[in-house]
Amino acid sequence: xxxxxxxxxxxxxxxxxKAARQEAERLLEExxxxxxxxxxxxxxxxxxxxxxxxxxxxxMRRALQKAEAAAATRSRFLATMSHEIRTPLGGLLGxxxxxxxxxxxxxxxxxxxxxxxxxxxxxxxxxxxxDFSKMEAxxxxxxxxxxxxRALISSVVGLAGGNLGSGESRxxxxxxxxxxxxxxxDATRIRQVISNLVSxxxxxxxxxxIEVRAFSTRHEKGALLRVELEDHGIxxxxxxxxxxxxxxxxxxxxxTAAAQGTGLGLAxxxxxxxxxxxxxxxxxxxxxxxxxxxEIPVEVIESVPSKTTGKSDLSKADRxxxxxxxxxxxxxxxxxxxxxxxxxxxxKAEVELAENxxxxxxxxxxxxxxxxxxxxxxxxxDGLEAIRTLRELYPAEDIPPIVLLTxxxxxxxxxxxxxxxxxxxxxxxxxxxxxEAGISEVLELHQSETPSTRGVEAPSPAKADVIDMMSxxxxxxxxxxxxxxxxxxxxxxxxSDSRRLxxxxxxxxxxxxAALVAQSAHSLKGSSGSLGFPRISDAAKEIEGGxxxxxxxxxxxxxxxxxxxxxxLDQAFGKQA
Amino acid sequence: MKGVVFxxxxxxxxxxxxxxxxxxxxxxxxxxxxxxxxxxxxxxxEELVKIVQAFSDHSGLSPEVLQRKFxxxxxxxxxxxxxxxxxxxxxxxxxxxxxxxxxxxxxRKLYPDAELPRFDARRVxxxxxxxxxxxxxxxxxxxxxxxxxxxxxxxxxxxxxxxxTVKPGNKNSTMFNIKLNEQ
Ligand code: HEM
Numbered sequence: 001x002x003x004x005x006x007x008x009x010x011x012x013x014x015x016x017x018k019a020a021r022q023e024a025e026r027l028l029e030e031x032x033x034x035x036x037x038x039x040x041x042x043x044x045x046x047x048x049x050x051x052x053x054x055x056x057x058x059x060m061r062r063a064l065q066k067a068e069a070a071a072a073t074r075s076r077f078l079a080t081m082s083h084e085i086r087t088p089l090g091g092l093l094g095x096x097x098x099x100x101x102x103x104x105x106x107x108x109x110x111x112x113x114x115x116x117x118x119x120x121x122x123x124x125x126x127x128x129x130x131d132f133s134k135m136e137a138x139x140x141x142x143x144x145x146x147x148x149x150r151a152l153i154s155s156v157v158g159l160a161g162g163n164l165g166s167g168e169s170r171x172x173x174x175x176x177x178x179x180x181x182x183x184x185x186d187a188t189r190i191r192q193v194i195s196n197l198v199s200x201x202x203x204x205x206x207x208x209x210i211e212v213r214a215f216s217t218r219h220e221k222g223a224l225l226r227v228e229l230e231d232h233g234i235x236x237x238x239x240x241x242x243x244x245x246x247x248x249x250x251x252x253x254x255x256t257a258a259a260q261g262t263g264l265g266l267a268x269x270x271x272x273x274x275x276x277x278x279x280x281x282x283x284x285x286x287x288x289x290x291x292x293x294x295e296i297p298v299e300v301i302e303s304v305p306s307k308t309t310g311k312s313d314l315s316k317a318d319r320x321x322x323x324x325x326x327x328x329x330x331x332x333x334x335x336x337x338x339x340x341x342x343x344x345x346x347x348k349a350e351v352e353l354a355e356n357x358x359x360x361x362x363x364x365x366x367x368x369x370x371x372x373x374x375x376x377x378x379x380x381x382d383g384l385e386a387i388r389t390l391r392e393l394y395p396a397e398d399i400p401p402i403v404l405l406t407x408x409x410x411x412x413x414x415x416x417x418x419x420x421x422x423x424x425x426x427x428x429x430x431x432x433x434x435x436e437a438g439i440s441e442v443l444e445l446h447q448s449e450t451p452s453t454r455g456v457e458a459p460s461p462a463k464a465d466v467i468d469m470m471s472x473x474x475x476x477x478x479x480x481x482x483x484x485x486x487x488x489x490x491x492x493x494x495x496s497d498s499r500r501l502x503x504x505x506x507x508x509x510x511x512x513x514a515a516l517v518a519q520s521a522h523s524l525k526g527s528s529g530s531l532g533f534p535r536i537s538d539a540a541k542e543i544e545g546g547x548x549x550x551x552x553x554x555x556x557x558x559x560x561x562x563x564x565x566x567x568x569l570d571q572a573f574g575k576q577a
Numbered sequence: 578m579k580g581v582v583f584x585x586x587x588x589x590x591x592x593x594x595x596x597x598x599x600x601x602x603x604x605x606x607x608x609x610x611x612x613x614x615x616x617x618x619x620x621x622x623e624e625l626v627k628i629v630q631a632f633s634d635h636s637g638l639s640p641e642v643l644q645r646k647f648x649x650x651x652x653x654x655x656x657x658x659x660x661x662x663x664x665x666x667x668x669x670x671x672x673x674x675x676x677x678x679x680x681x682x683x684x685r686k687l688y689p690d691a692e693l694p695r696f697d698a699r700r701v702x703x704x705x706x707x708x709x710x711x712x713x714x715x716x717x718x719x720x721x722x723x724x725x726x727x728x729x730x731x732x733x734x735x736x737x738x739x740x741x742t743v744k745p746g747n748k749n750s751t752m753f754n755i756k757l758n759e760q
Contacts, residue, residue: 012600013600015611016603017613018613019610020615023610023615027615027618028617
C-alpha cells in the first residue's frame with residue numbers, strides 16, 4: 001500500500017515538476033523571443049545608421065572634391081589671369097613712361113599723365129583683387145627678410161610725393177631713433193600697407209601736411225613697431241570707421257563704397273597686418289583729420305639706427321646710383337626686353353641681355369656682373385632653373401646678388417626663389433621707379449653684407465657673435481685648439497661651402513636624383529656637426545635620412561631653414577663692415 | 578513576488594515536514610497553478626500567504642512563526658547566493674542600513690518587476706537601530722525573521738522589538754527596534 005502511495009505521491013510530484021518546467025520553458029521562450037525582437041530592432045537601427053553614415057560620408061566627399069576642384073580652378077584662373085593682364089599692362093605703362101620721357105609738347109605730356117594715372121589705377125585694382133583672392137584662399141605666405149623701415153618709408157613717400165606732380169612734398173617723415181635699423185619682416189607687404197595708407201592720405205586730404213611717424217617699444221619678440229600716418233583731411237565719421245577695414249562684399253552699399261574708391265586697400269592692409277600678428281586701426285575727428293596706425297611685433301637684427309639722421313640714405317634723391325652697374329638681364333618677352341633695357345640704360349647701367357635662362361648661364365662669368373636680373377617664366381630654361389645651375393657651377397662668392405622678375409602671383413614662386421637664394425623678387429609690371437629702387441636697395445644691402453676687408457683676419461668684437469652661435473662645448477674645444485681668427489676663417493669658409501652644398505641639394509632634388517641629394521646632405525651634416533651648428537646638421541641629417549620619404553615641401557622647408565641659419569651667420573660676419 | 582521565494586518556501590517545508598506532506602498540503606490548498614512554481618516566474622503574493630496558512634493548518638504552528646522561520650531560511654539562502662552583499666559590512670546594523678539604499682537597489686536593477694519593501698533607518702547609537710519597514714504586503718514577521726537571522730549571521734546578539742505605538746500615518750509601516758548587546 002505504501003508503495004502504491006509512494007508511486008502516487010511521486011506522480012503528483014512529477015506532474016507538478018513538469019508543470020513548473022513547462023511554465024519555466026514558456027517564460028524562457030517568451031524572454032528569448034523578446035530578446036530576439038529587440039536584437040532585430042537593434043540590427044535594423046545599426047544598419048540604417050551605417051547606411052546614413054556611408055551616405056553622409058559620400059556626400060561630404062563629393063562636396064569636398066567639388067570645393068577642391070573649384071578652389072584649384074580658381075587659383076589656376078587667378079594665376080593665368082594675373083599673368084595675362086599684368087604683362088600687357090606692364091607693356092602699356094612702360095611704353096607710356098618711355099613716350100613721356102621723350103615728349104616735349106606740354107599738352108601731349110598732360111594726356112600721357114592722364115593715361116599713366118589711369119593705367120596705374122587699373123594696375124592697383126588688379127593687384128588688389130589678386131591679393132585679396134589669395135588671402136581668401138589662405139594662400140598668403142609671409143617672408144622673413146631684412147627690413148630697413150627708414151629706407152622703406154622714404155621710398156614710399158618719395159614715390160607718393162612724385163605722384164603729386166608739384167615739386168614740394170607735403171609729406172613729413174619723423175622716425176624715432178627707437179626704431180631698429182634692421183629687423184626681420186616681410187618688406188614687400190609692409191611697404192604695401194604703408195604705401196596704401198600714404199596714398200589714401202594723399203587722396204583724401206587735399207590740403208595740410210601729412211606726417212608719417214614711426215617709433216618702437218620693447219616687446220617679447222624684440223620690438224613693437226608702431227607706424228602712424230596723420231592727415232588733416234575731412235576725417236571719418238564713426239559709422240564709416242566701422243566699415244573702413246572691411247572688403248566691399250561686407251559693406252551694405254557696395255556701389256557707394258566702390259565709388260568712394262576705398263576699394264580693397266584697407267581690407268588688404270588689415271589682413272596683412274593681422275597675418276603678421278599686428279593690429280591696425282584709425283583714430284579720427286570729423287573735419288579735423290585722421291591718424292591711421294598699425295603695430296607689429298618684429299625681431300630686431302640691428303637696433304642702432306645709422307648715423308645719418310633725418311632722411312634715410314635710400315630716399316629717391318640720394319639712393320645708391322645704379323649708374324655703371326653691370327647687369328645681366330635674362331628676359332624672353334621682346335616688349336619687356338625693350339622696356340627693361342631702356343629703363344636700365346636710363347639708369348646708366350651696363351646691360352647684357354640673355355633671351356632665356358640657358359643663354360644667361362652661358363653668358364655668365366665670375367667678376368663680370370654686379371647683379372643678375374632674371375625673369376622667371378622663360379622658354380628652354382626658366383629663371384629658377386638657371387639660378388640653380390649657376391649655383392651648382394660657381395661658388396657662392398662668385399655669384400652677384402640676384403633679382404627675380406615675375407608676373408606670377410602665386411606664393412610658390414616666392415617660396416622657391418628663397419630656396420635658390422634670391423635677394424629680391426620684383427613683380428611685373430614694374431615701373432621705372434620700382435625697378436631702380438629695387439636694384440639700388442639690393443646693391444646697398446649686398447655691399448654692407450660683403451665686408452671690403454674680406455680676408456684680413458682681425459678678430460673684431462662683433463665676430464664674437466659668430467662664436468656665440470656655435471654650440472658652446474664645440475666652440476670651446478675648437479678655441480682651445482686654435483686661435484680665434486683661424487676659427488673664424490674656418491667658419492667663413494664653412495658658410496660658403498654650405499651654400500654650395502645647399503645649391504647642390506636643391507639642384508639634385510630638382511633632377512630627382514635622391515642619391516646625390518643624400519650625398520650632398522651628408523657632407524653638410526658632417527661639416528656643420530663638427531663646427532657645432534646642430535640646427536643645420538639636424539636638418540641635413542633629416543634630408544639625408546629621409547630623402548625617399550620626405551615630401552618636396554618638407555625638403556624645401558629644411559633647405560630654407562638651413563639657408564636662414566647661414567644668412568644669420570652671414571649677418572654676424574657682416575656686422576664688422 | 579519572485580518565483581524564487583515560492584521555491585525556497587517549499588524547500589523549507591520539505592526539509593521540515595517531508596516531501597509527502599508538502600505534496601498533500603499543496604493539493605489541498607486552493608492554488609492557481611496547482612502549486613507548480615519556477616524560480617524564473619512571478620506569482621501573486623496572496624498565494625504565498627495561502628501556502629503559509631496551509632502549512633500552519635497542517636502543523637499547528639502559527640503563520641507568524643512560520644513566516645519568521647522562513648525569514649531565517651531566506652537569509653541563509655541570500656548569504657549563500659549573494660555573499661557579496663555581506664562582505665565589507667562590520668556588523669548586522671550596518672547590513673540592515675544598506676538594504677534599502679544598496680541591496681534592494683541592485684535587486685531592482687536586475688528585476689524591474691520585483692516587489693520590494695521600503696526601509697527608513699535611524700541609527701540611535703553604536704548598538705541601536707530604528708528600522709521602519711513599509712510594505713503593502715503582510716510580511717512583517719518574514720521581515721522580523723530576516724532581521725533576526727541577520728543579527729545571528731554577524732555573530733551578534735540582542736533584542737528585536739516591534740514598537741506597537743509607532744504607526745506613523747501609514748498602516749503598512751512597522752517600527753523595528755534593534756538593540757545589540759555590548760560585546
Ligand atoms: C538584512 C537584509 C534584508 C532584509 C531585511 C530584506 C527584506 C526584504 C523583505 C521584507 C522582502 C519582502 C518584500 C516586501 O516586504 O515587500 C524582501 C524581498 C526581496 N529581497 Fe530582501 N532583504 C534583505 C536582504 C536581501 C538580500 C541580500 C537580497 C539579495 C539579493 C535580497 C533580495 C530580495 C528579493 C529578490 C526579494 C523579492 C522581491 C520580489 O519578490 O519581487 N534581499 N526583502
